[in-house]
Amino acid sequence: MTPYRRRGPVSDPSGTAGDPDPAGVTVVIPCRNEAGSLPGVLAAVPGGYRALVVDNGSDDGTAAVAAGCGADVIEEVAPGYGAAVQRGVESVTTEFVCVLDGDGSLDPGELPGLVALLRSGADLAVGRRVPERGAGWPLHARMGNAVIAARLRHRFGLRVHDIGAVRAARTATLLDLGVEDRRSGYPLELLVRAGRAGLVVEEIPVAYRPRTAGRSKVSGSVVGSARATWDFLKVIR
Ligand SMILES: Nc1nc2c(ncn2[C@@H]2O[C@H](COP(=O)(O)OP(=O)(O)O)[C@@H](O)[C@H]2O)c(=O)[nH]1
Numbered sequence: 001m002t003p004y005r006r007r008g009p010v011s012d013p014s015g016t017a018g019d020p021d022p023a024g025v026t027v028v029i030p031c032r033n034e035a036g037s038l039p040g041v042l043a044a045v046p047g048g049y050r051a052l053v054v055d056n057g058s059d060d061g062t063a064a065v066a067a068g069c070g071a072d073v074i075e076e077v078a079p080g081y082g083a084a085v086q087r088g089v090e091s092v093t094t095e096f097v098c099v100l101d102g103d104g105s106l107d108p109g110e111l112p113g114l115v116a117l118l119r120s121g122a123d124l125a126v127g128r129r130v131p132e133r134g135a136g137w138p139l140h141a142r143m144g145n146a147v148i149a150a151r152l153r154h155r156f157g158l159r160v161h162d163i164g165a166v167r168a169a170r171t172a173t174l175l176d177l178g179v180e181d182r183r184s185g186y187p188l189e190l191l192v193r194a195g196r197a198g199l200v201v202e203e204i205p206v207a208y209r210p211r212t213a214g215r216s217k218v219s220g221s222v223v224g225s226a227r228a229t230w231d232f233l234k235v236i237r
């Protein structure tokens, strides 16, 4: 499996893919037991962007690995994806925040494309995952995702085709939405609230690859999938 490379020393000497103010962007990375994937993920964070790893409940040295790779690290004691993301976003001091998984399935090199959408007027920019061969996206999760995205389009007028595993926003905008879910329902509740608030939500395709190490905690596990389905239904009922 090829690790992500920091984007382009040749075509893009800054590594920021043309972002005019990389110091204004923090990348929040929620992690539970992602020590194997994190070095590759952090190496691919565009130069100048701050990386903030939110660890909870890891027993594989995730926090030490993250710190060793130069990321800021905070601990969140409450379990759950939403708890980690919320804690991370609350700690951000930059104007913009991106949120991305720590499992290597998504390329941080694509984040400047999302931030560019914000700079040109979007309130929330989300990635639509385009699976590459072998991506860890089981059929049940893809079908559920498609059904929920259709509901988001028809009921909330959002032009999205994914529930947004990767996203970017102004930090203040994200906090103002007041998302309450602290587990797997967080990304969906975020979109529902964005739709209700009339935010401009834009979506661009992003590559979705197999995680580079470790085990899935959500869609690839029976308990994780059941929990996610329950969380989604609560949000969108
Ligand atoms: N901090 C934290 N991160 C989590 C938790 N559950 C999942 N994650 C992270 O959320 C991201 C997505 O989880 P993942 O296991 O890849 O789910 P999948 O993509 O559906 O297989 C990964 O970066 C995980 O490490 C959690 O309880 N706490």
Ligand SMILES: [Mg+2]
Residues within 6 Å of the ligand: 101, 103, 105, 211, 216
């Ligand atoms: Mg994953």
